[in-house]
Amino acid sequence: MTVPGSLRRTGIAAAAAALIILTSAQAARAQIDGCPGNAGGPGDKVVVGSVAEVAGAVGGRLSRALLAAFEMRFEKADSELRKEAMILYCDGRRVRDIGSYSAGVVDVLNDDQVLLEVGARADGTDIVVTYVVIPIRHYVFFQDGQRSIPGYHQSVYEQSRISAGLQDLFKGNAELRLMAALALALRYEKIADAETDAVRRVALVHRSRAFYCDAIGSLEATRPHGDLLGLEVPEWEALRDFAHAGAERLFQKATADPGYVSTLSVVASERDGQSSACVS
Amino acid sequence: MASDDKASAPAAPPPNLAEALVALAKVIGPEREAPSGSGLVKMLKGLAEALLPSIVMFVLGFIFIQGVELDLKREEFTASAADKLRSYVNDLVASKAETPEEEEELRATALALGGFGGVAAIPLVSIIEHGGDQRITAAKSGLIQAGRVAPDLTCSVIASVVDDPTGAYEWQTRKAVSEVAGLVGCAGAEAPLRDLRPRIAAIDGLTAEQRANFEHTVDEALKRIEAAARRKQGWFS
Numbered sequence: 001m002t003v004p005g006s007l008r009r010t011g012i013a014a015a016a017a018a019l020i021i022l023t024s025a026q027a028a029r030a031q032i033d034g035c036p037g038n039a040g041g042p043g044d045k046v047v048v049g050s051v052a053e054v055a056g057a058v059g060g061r062l063s064r065a066l067l068a069a070f071e072m073r074f075e076k077a078d079s080e081l082r083k084e085a086m087i088l089y090c091d092g093r094r095v096r097d098i099g100s101y102s103a104g105v106v107d108v109l110n111d112d113q114v115l116l117e118v119g120a121r122a123d124g125t126d127i128v129v130t131y132v133v134i135p136i137r138h139y140v141f142f143q144d145g146q147r148s149i150p151g152y153h154q155s156v157y158e159q160s161r162i163s164a165g166l167q168d169l170f171k172g173n174a175e176l177r178l179m180a181a182l183a184l185a186l187r188y189e190k191i192a193d194a195e196t197d198a199v200r201r202v203a204l205v206h207r208s209r210a211f212y213c214d215a216i217g218s219l220e221a222t223r224p225h226g227d228l229l230g231l232e233v234p235e236w237e238a239l240r241d242f243a244h245a246g247a248e249r250l251f252q253k254a255t256a257d258p259g260y261v262s263t264l265s266v267v268a269s270e271r272d273g274q275s276s277a278c279v280s
Numbered sequence: 281m282a283s284d285d286k287a288s289a290p291a292a293p294p295p296n297l298a299e300a301l302v303a304l305a306k307v308i309g310p311e312r313e314a315p316s317g318s319g320l321v322k323m324l325k326g327l328a329e330a331l332l333p334s335i336v337m338f339v340l341g342f343i344f345i346q347g348v349e350l351d352l353k354r355e356e357f358t359a360s361a362a363d364k365l366r367s368y369v370n371d372l373v374a375s376k377a378e379t380p381e382e383e384e385e386l387r388a389t390a391l392a393l394g395g396f397g398g399v400a401a402i403p404l405v406s407i408i409e410h411g412g413d414q415r416i417t418a419a420k421s422g423l424i425q426a427g428r429v430a431p432d433l434t435c436s437v438i439a440s441v442v443d444d445p446t447g448a449y450e451w452q453t454r455k456a457v458s459e460v461a462g463l464v465g466c467a468g469a470e471a472p473l474r475d476l477r478p479r480i481a482a483i484d485g486l487t488a489e490q491r492a493n494f495e496h497t498v499d500e501a502l503k504r505i506e507a508a509a510r511r512k513q514g515w516f517s
Contacts, residue, residue: 033377033412042485094378104417111452111490112413187489194492 032112034093042113044085044187046070046180049095049119054127055166062166063089069167072177074184076217076278077210081180085115095119095130098152103142106151110138115183118176120169126229127157129169131179135186140242149238153179156229174221175231178239181218185211185246192253202254209250213278215243244277251277361396368393369403377414390418394425398433401426405441409453420456427464435466443472451483455494462501465508473498473505 032047048066052058058066070087073080081087095117109117117132130152137151155175162168170176185208192204219240224230231239368389377386390407393400404426407419427434441449441457449457454476461469477498480491 033414042487092376092378096378096383097380100380100383100414102417104420105413108413108416108452108456111455111493113487113490190489190492191487194488196488 032088032090032093032109032114035088035090041086044113044115044184046081046085046087046115047093047117048087048089049093049117050091051120051166052091053094054120054122058089058091063091065165065167066170069170070176072172072180074181074211074214076213077181077184077207084184085180095121095132098150101132101137101152103138106134106138106142109134113187115187116179118170118179120166122159123156125159127159127162127169128154129157129173129175130154131175133179133183135183135190136242139186139190148234149242153231153235153239155231158229174218178215178218178222178243181211181215182239182243182246185209185215185243185250189246189250205250205254209247209254209277212243212247212250215239216247216278219243247277365393365396365400365403369407372407372415372419373410375415377412377418383414383418386414386418387421390422391425394422395429397426397430398437401434401437405437405449405453405457408456409449411452416452416456420460423457423460424463427460427466431464431466432468435461435464435468438464438466439469439472442469442476451486451490451494455497458494458498458501462504465505467505467509470502470505470509473502477502 032045034050035047048070050058051066055062067087067089070081074084114134116134118129120127120129122128131154133151133153135151136149140146140149141151153175157169188204188208188211192201192208195201195204219236222231222236222239224233224236230236371389372386372393375382375386375389377383390404393404401423404419404423408416408423423434423438427438438457438461442454442461444454458469458473458476461473477495480486480494480498483491483494486494
């Protein structure tokens with residue numbers, strides 16, 4: 001079979017173009033736009049978008065201080081965010097509008113084990129912090145079609161509260177803790193669903209439930225106070241319902257497994273009649 | 281008496297115009313044919329014989345020149361298309377897609393690249409392999425476009441990526457391309473997808489969640505390809 005000259009020439013150009021891409025590619029797959037080279041590696045990640053818009057030029061010291069502000073402990077899961085995920089400051093990435101987090105983009109980020117993307121921007125005298133909870137946006141919003149919980153949430157803070165520096169925006173931030181706990185809870189739930197080994201599955205169900213319980217523990221601190229700061233009321237209610245439903249669902253999964261019930265110190269019959277599935 | 285006979289006989293009908301013209305033609309005919317052997321005809325005939333080779337050469341030359349010009353134009357078009365293809369690829373690789381406008385531009389460039397059909401398939405797969413959440417999403421749109429423009433060539437590239445006999449591609453690339461195979465309805469990718477499905481569990485470095493999502497994508501792609509094949513059969517049956 002003979003190939004026409006024009007097709008051959010365009011084909012050569014295509015091959016050359018592919019070569020350009022391959023030669024310009026870094027050693028590691030640059031999966032997350034605007035993030036450092038190690039962002040494409042394995043493991044869960046929390047991506048912190050550029051804060052240059054609110055803090056000016058971000059030097060090494062500020063970026064380290066920002067990352068340090070992401071230290072938080074999850075009591076029920078007996079873990080820390082740093083143990084669970086790599087915190088990445090991505091100077092070349094800004095948290096974008098909700099429309100940018102399409103099903104395709106979120107699918108890529110979920111495959112790359114991104115748990116949460118956080119970013120801040122100024123809005124008059126306030127600062128708006130955006131939280132994109134990737135597993136919720138991927139599984140709950142796009143796959144399950146639950147429109148009340150988009151996995152893209154914004155919380156408003158007064159700039160005056162950030163007295164000691166921008167890192168105070170994230171240090172001890174209840175909303176951040178709630179979002180991180182929910183992201184981890186759903187991530188562990190999905191891993192548990194896919195796990196074929198029964199023993200490992202039980203451990204994963206336990207961890208997922210524990211993170212839902214940590215999220216429930218953060219709810220009160222994030223409750224909107226009607227001063228237009230913090231989360232929007234309908235969003236907070238949707239997140240609250242999601243956390244409670246998750247904890248209950250995982251509790252049901254756990255108690256459906258006779259081998260797992262014996263590891264719970266308190267089972268359903270011993271609970272005091274409250275709705276919490278987190279007593280254990 | 282005789283005059284009475286004449287008078288009593290019916291009068292002959294007057295000759296009509298057609299008969300009159302025929303009679304006239306018969307009369308002048310020999311005079312019209314006379315010049316056939318004249319010097320004028322001989323001269324014209326000789327002239328035509330002398331010019332015939334030149335006329336034939338002129339026509340053949342004209343056809344040849346037109347053909348060469350067409351080839352040159354085609355080459356110019358191909359060179360311009362190749363330049364465009366390269367610039368689209370550069371734009372896709374270099375784009376940061378930080379703003380919604382840049383995201384739209386990225387997607388438009390990928391769709392324009394996909395418009396080249398099969399020749400764009402390999403660069404688009406390479407862009408998916410290169411990575412970047414916005415870039416991958418745009419390149420997938422471009423690959424779907426290429427699949428619509430030139431299904432055979434594009435599906436052949438898609439099938440080779442799904443098959444990946446040399447292990448050249450990341451699992452994310454194969455997952456993305458598997459999804460495109462379903463959306464385009466690549467019948468040629470069905471066998472590689474069926475072959476890949478049980479082997480996903482053996483791919484190194486995947487979490488249980490990633491494995492399950494990859495398997496789900498392949499299952500969905502197979503469903504779409506089967507549905508497309510059924511519809512095709514339906515049209516022809």
